[in-house]
Amino acid sequence: MSSSKFEPDVDRLTELFSTLDTREDGVITIDELEAYLSKSGQEFTKAEIKSFIRAGDIHTVDGALDFKEFMTFMTKHEKELWDHFKMLDRDGSGQISNNELIYYCKQHNLDIPGKTLKELIARLDTDGNLQISWDEFREFNQFRVEFEISSKHYYGDPYADGIVKIPSKKKTFSHTEKLVCGGIAGVVSRTLTAPLDRVKVLLQVQGQQRVLGASHDLNIKGLFQAMSSEGYLSMWRGNGISCLKIFPENALRFLLFEYFCDSDQLNFSQNGFVNKLISGGLTGITVQSIMYPIEVVKTRVMTAHKDELLLDTVKNIASERGKTFGITNFYKGYSPAVVGIIPFAALQLGLSKAGTELWNEWNQIAVPGFWPLLSISSASTIVAMAATYPLQLTKCQMQAYKGPQADRPSFHSLATKIWNREGPKGFYRGFSANAMKAVPASAIGWAVFNKTQKLYEKYLY
Numbered sequence: 001m002s003s004s005k006f007e008p009d010v011d012r013l014t015e016l017f018s019t020l021d022t023r024e025d026g027v028i029t030i031d032e033l034e035a036y037l038s039k040s041g042q043e044f045t046k047a048e049i050k051s052f053i054r055a056g057d058i059h060t061v062d063g064a065l066d067f068k069e070f071m072t073f074m075t076k077h078e079k080e081l082w083d084h085f086k087m088l089d090r091d092g093s094g095q096i097s098n099n100e101l102i103y104y105c106k107q108h109n110l111d112i113p114g115k116t117l118k119e120l121i122a123r124l125d126t127d128g129n130l131q132i133s134w135d136e137f138r139e140f141n142q143f144r145v146e147f148e149i150s151s152k153h154y155y156g157d158p159y160a161d162g163i164v165k166i167p168s169k170k171k172t173f174s175h176t177e178k179l180v181c182g183g184i185a186g187v188v189s190r191t192l193t194a195p196l197d198r199v200k201v202l203l204q205v206q207g208q209q210r211v212l213g214a215s216h217d218l219n220i221k222g223l224f225q226a227m228s229s230e231g232y233l234s235m236w237r238g239n240g241i242s243c244l245k246i247f248p249e250n251a252l253r254f255l256l257f258e259y260f261c262d263s264d265q266l267n268f269s270q271n272g273f274v275n276k277l278i279s280g281g282l283t284g285i286t287v288q289s290i291m292y293p294i295e296v297v298k299t300r301v302m303t304a305h306k307d308e309l310l311l312d313t314v315k316n317i318a319s320e321r322g323k324t325f326g327i328t329n330f331y332k333g334y335s336p337a338v339v340g341i342i343p344f345a346a347l348q349l350g351l352s353k354a355g356t357e358l359w360n361e362w363n364q365i366a367v368p369g370f371w372p373l374l375s376i377s378s379a380s381t382i383v384a385m386a387a388t389y390p391l392q393l394t395k396c397q398m399q400a401y402k403g404p405q406a407d408r409p410s411f412h413s414l415a416t417k418i419w420n421r422e423g424p425k426g427f428y429r430g431f432s433a434n435a436m437k438a439v440p441a442s443a444i445g446w447a448v449f450n451k452t453q454k455l456y457e458k459y460l461y
Contacts, residue, residue, distance in 0.1 A: 006082040008075045017070050027064040028053075037143060044143070055145050077145075078138060085137050090361070095131035096121075103361060181456065185449035186250025187243045189441045194242065195235035196437030199223050201302045201396060203430030220433050238302040241310060245294040249287055254449055257283040257349050276350035284345025285338055292337065293330035299396060333398030336411050340391030344384045351380035356450075373447040378440070385434065390427035392434075394418070 020028045020036055030046075030053050037044045056065045056073030065073070088096045088104055101117045124136045190197070202223050218226060227234050260279035300313050320329050355376035385392075394414055409417065418426040 006079050008078065010071075013071055013074050016074075017067055027062075027066050028070060029064045033143070042140070048144070051145050052143055074142070078142065081138055081141055082134070085134055095129070095133055096137065097131050107360075177453075177456065180251070181449055181452040182254030183247035183251035184452050185254070185445045185447075186246035188448050189445035190242050190246045191236075191239060192444060193437050193441040194239040195224075195227075196433060197239075197242065197441070198227070198235060198237060198302050200430055200434045200437045201299060203433050238298055241294065241298045241301055245291055245298055249291045250445060250449075252287050252290065253283055253345075253349070256286055257353070261353065273350065273354050276353050277346040280349035280353075281342040281346035283349060284341040287345075288337060288341040292334055295337075296330050296332060333395040333411075336391045336398070337395040340388040340395065344388040344392075347384035347387060348380050351383060352377045355380060373450055374444070377445075377447065382435065385431075389431055389434065390415075393427055393429060 017028065020032055022032050022035070023029075030049055033053065034044070034046070034049050037049065053063065053065060055077075056069050057063065058073075059069055060066060085096070086092075088100055090100050090103065091097075098114070098118055098121055101121070102114055105112050105117070121130060121132055124132050124140050126136055126139075127133070199220055202218075203220070224235075227237075257279055260282050261276060296317060297310070297313055300317060301310065317329050356373065359372055359376060394411060397414060398409065398411065415427075422429070
């Protein structure tokens with residue numbers, strides 16, 4: 001049997017059919033199956049045996065299974081068993097351990113004592129290694145049509161149920177519900193950190209041009225003072241368009257990331273962490289491409305000295321380069337943005353998901369608390385931001401440029417200018433402000449997304 005793909009054991013099933021067909025008449029009857037199971041050490045009711053025969057008897061419908069019916073049904077049935085086995089075998093070792101059973105029971109709100117789970121393993125464990133292998137798992141459940149872990153399994157007849165399908169009490173969210181939860185998370189995090197977001201953008205841009213009417217570069221304190229002189233609400237300038245951007249952006253980001261992570265077609269590696277990084281990168285480039293024009297408009301609004309109507313800002317961007325309405329004007333700085341967003345999203349989303357799953361496994365819980373979620377996401381964001389910040393800074397300066405078309409800097413010329421003028425540290429202009437904003441924004445967003453799902457499940461499901 002492959003470690004990741006189900007492969008029916010035709011020879012084993014053929015031999016099993018011959019063993020069950022004691023009359024050698026080419027069919028398996030209820031009496032023959034009952035006689036075999038009575039010697040297996042497991043207890044089956046007459047109703048359970050009839051249910052098994054009926055489930056496979058779909059061609060002749062004569063109350064017995066011929067060879068074709070038996071092989072077809074058992075192949076499908078064992079594929080289902082295999083899928084459930086892999087679901088329980090979280091580490092992919094090919095063995096179900098006691099800790100994996102404990103984790104899964106807690107995840108599905110099943111109050112089954114650890115001692116009882118150990119007894120279950122001992123009952124299925126024929127080779128004495130204190131774990132359940134695929135062969136042991138299959139042998140115990142191969143003749144059970146209905147199987148689930150329940151209190152009855154442990155406190156009633158010990159062989160009344162198999163150990164396969166746990167009745168899930170966990171809400172499965174639709175795409176629309178994930179979009180809404182992700183959008184809410186984005187709006188909350190962006191609004192709470194809007195002043196820091198504007199300071200971050202201003203710090204990045206003033207390496208290329210003066211901001212807020214100042215005659216020289218301003219530090220973080222100076223920027224806050226300059227914004228305060230315009231009125232405290234100016235600290236939230238651009239937050240409206242930020243929320244307009246962040247709701248669909250965050251909604252798409254969480255939805256696509258979950259989709260890519262769960263997609264079998266995108267399962268490029270046997271290593272789950274690598275697949276999470278790939279899923280994060282694909283999510284980043286997709287969302288960035290869709291939302292980039294709004295990002296350009298937002299940057300222009302935030303770097304304006306005085307309030308400017310949103311429509312006027314859009315018209316100004318569109319008319320640059322002598323165009324009546326230049327779509328490409330809304331993709332200034334796109335190249336460094338895409339190059340930067342792939343590793344950023346891969347690291348930020350991939351590390352957040354991997355860290356959350358690792359925390360759940362370490363603590364044997366289904367959903368971590370708010371502070372663990374906040375800490376995991378913050379650490380992931382710092383790593384991702386440090387690795388990609390030079391590209392983000394270059395992108396921001398290209399977006400904010402308002403000068404003559406002939407003097408418009410390319411990515412290469414702008415990067416060279418920054419290096420010659422300030423050296424390596426020039427590429428990290430505003431990094432501290434960005435960390436002050438990005439870490440809590442991403443952390444709050446990830447935590448609120450998880451908590452919103454939990455609240456939805458509790459009150460609306």
